Amino acid sequence: MTSSLAIRIKLLKLFPDAGYPITTLYAALLVISVLLPAATALATAAVVSRIEAHAGHPGAFSFAAPPLIFLAAALVGAQLVAAANWPVLDVAYSRINATHRERLALLALGTPTITELERPHVQDLIKAASAESTTWVEKTPADGALSQLQLIARYLGVAASALVVARFSWWLVPVIVVPAFVARAVGRREWLSHFRIWRRGIAENRQFRYWGNVATSPAEGKELRIFGLEDWLVARGQRHMRAHLDPTFASHHRVARSKWLIAILIFVPLAVAFTGVGLATAHGHGTLAAETVVLTSAWSVFAAIGGTYDAMAIEGATPVMEAYDELEQLLAARLHSSRSPAPAPAFFSTAAATATATAAPEHRPAPLVRFEGVGFAYPDSTRTILDALSFEIRPGELLAVVGLNGAGKSTMTKILAGLYEPTEGRVTADGVDIRDLGHAAWRRQLSIVFQDFVKYPLTARENVQLGASTGDTHAAQDVLESAARDSGLIDALDRLPLGWDTPLSKSREHGVDLSGGQWQQVVLARALFAVRTGARILVLDEPTAHLDVRTEFEVFQRLADAASEASVVLISHRLSTVRQADRIVLLDAGRIAESGSHDELIARGGRYAEMFAIQAERFVRGYQDVLEQGELP
Incomplete structure (x- = not known):
């Protein structure tokens, strides 16, 4: 778990993403806005002092004109700053979040394989780091970064107001400032507790919203009415709602009770200040101007330090930053462990690809691809998907790969594409390990339909x-x-x-x-x-599953003719469409069980012949469009 200080530092480092001009402008607006209350108090005191000093004089108000103009400028300036603040804030907010999400996308895309991305834990981290807020407790990096800048500015405002108070009555500074920070601490503690309770119930909240959407969806509405599930649905939704909201309501009550303590912490110091300054002024130990400035500045201290949104924004942004950090460590480690590409043959180079972009494809022969003892198992799994798999994809060949569900066909395709790295063995193209060619150069030679x-x-x-x-x-x-x-x-x-x-x-x-x-x-x-x-290599993984058998056969025939200049690997559960392939390999439990032409495999009378006979019988009986690999015995 990253420390709170480390998170705050990381959030502050996000400001360059907003751009230095915008960050500087926003910081300047914040500083002006927090200093204006102190300036307003001083200007008000100056006006009162001038009027008080020239009381009874016919031109008394003329003596107060300069500070009065300054006071008016401060009040108008506060409105102008507030108006300018929101658009600048919006730009900074959008830029920081957009850059964060772009950085996340580049991080995910930067891994040469997808093995890590398929892990549920990594998917959870990506979702958490994406900062897509769906509830008020889910904050973005911009929320956390900007709230810190706002908090720093507010502390500056407190210091300015305290200095104004000290100028007229120094002993009131601790009387005002200390309770103000205590009140903030109490409010911050209660709201953070409420925030965390609400966040712990997000899973229940999402379940409640899901069942609420089901209740109003036309598609699910049919089954709900047919099976009489209305009461069940409402009860389930309410169960999730109560699981989330019961602790939240209890927390609300505690927050409400804490308001009394905060009110006392605010009221008592202000009452002491106002009463003390008022009595001093009444007995001639102070001026009306001093009383005015103290009253105004004392309230400004509480107004500046009282909010607790910054704490919730940082708390809400913390899971986002922690998820991104963990994701960066996982994926960066995976990236650094990948093999660096060796100098590639001219056929695979970017320059060669560019130079031949408009050349006729038939002048660029497909490579000889070999799977050499390839094994594969998913991380943290004892199940072997591919087991010492060895076969060839010959230049210009039409190769069909068949097998039942779970035989390893799709995994084989991903390894061919470099999306998975074999846990043993290797795949070569014209004798060169495809990992040494570089993933980008190798994938330019592939066209795959998943x-x-x-x-x-x-x-x-x-x-x-x-x-x-x-x-x-x-x-x-x-x-x-x-x-x-x-x-x-x-x-x-x-x-x-x-x-x-x-x-x-x-x-x-x-x-x-x-x-x-x-x-x-x-x-x-x-x-x-x-x-x-x-x-140069066309791989079709169940490319026509939504087509009937006759249409599939016609499309396959056109594909075979159209792609004659490339090696074609066809993966299909419909054996009737692969019979014209140059060679057919039957994959079983991650190994090549049989290999040969359709006629050779039928004559052999093995597993392929048995599967073909079963499918042919089902086709005659009219089951061709519902046949799935897993249905074969």
Whole structure:
């Protein structure tokens, strides 16, 4: 757990993120605002003193004109400073938080693999460090940083007001200042206690809000009514609400009771000050001006130091900073433990990729890829996913990888992409370990369609152009059209209101939602676009799961023809669509159980032949669209 002082120092170090001009301007506004009460007290005293000194004189008010003008300027200045403060504060707040979130994103993206990012603990840290506030107790780094600056300014204001009081009556300074700090300490203690109690109940609060959303959701509303779950839902929601709010209400009562003590700590010193100064003035031991300035400045001390928001802001920002620090240590350690890329062959260099960005892909042959005794197990797990896996992906070959759920197919794909690092063995491209090539250089040679592909809320054009392996997002229209045609997307494009420029999200103006099958066609087009712009290895992990068997076969045929210039790895549970592959490997328990062409494997009569027969029978019986790998015996 990071100390409170360390957290405060880290928060103060965030001010460069706001920019020095904005930080300086905001600090200046704060200083002016906290000094104005003291200046106002002095100006008021000067006005009263001038009027008192020239009482009965016909031009008494004329003698008070200079301090009166200063007083008016101070009052107007306070309003102007308050008006200027909010926009400057908003800019500083936005910049600090935006920079923090950008730093977090770069930290997460900086790891060459995703192994650490998949860990639940790391995901929890990312969520905590993102500082996305959903309740009043969740604060951002900007809340913590800016509140510290405000607190420093308020202390300066207290010092200024105390100096004004001391000028006229020094003995009142401890009478006013000490109770003011005691009152702040009491209020701070009670509010921090309340704050922490409320924060401990955030999980219950989220559950309560979740069940509240379920109660008003049309989708869940159908089942709630069919199964008669209305009373159950209300009872469950109320249980979470009471679990959160019962301790919170008890804390509220304690905070309310503490207000009496704070009121006494404020009232008694002010009463002593006001009474003492008033009596002294009445007996000729002071002036009306002195009484005025003491009364005004004494109240300013309590007003300046009384708030406790800074304590809650720092308390709320502390989990964010602690989560970021821990995340930085975990991911930075992972990054530093990664292998540094060795000088890569010319084929994999950035310069080569750039020079050939407009060259015909067929002049750049695919590399020979070898899995050499590759093993993999997740961190903190004893279960082996891949076990001494060895096979080849030959240049220009159409390779199919089949197997049941849990066989290791998706893990194999992630290792090929460098998203996982093998715990033993290695993957080579033309004899060079892909880790020595550098992740960026190696991934430019890959085009992969994952099962859990991303539906970006971009236009159709932008969604497809994301596949450009060379980073060229302005490729010729004929390349886009070719990729769309070969993926089967062209028919859907013709029906889009703005064609290629139609946003693929209802959340955007003129946007549309696509079906699952249409989205798969978009992703396939993206993968083919990557091949057209330089990728040499095309990996398709269950690329057509939302399509029926006949449509899948037609799309697969087009993909095989269109990607003839690259090595193609097809991962599919539908064996009918992989029979035309050059070679089929059956993955079982992280190892290659069988390998050969479709005819060779059928003739062998092994596990592949058994699986094919089962699927063929189910297809004839009409179950082709619901067949899943896990259903195979």
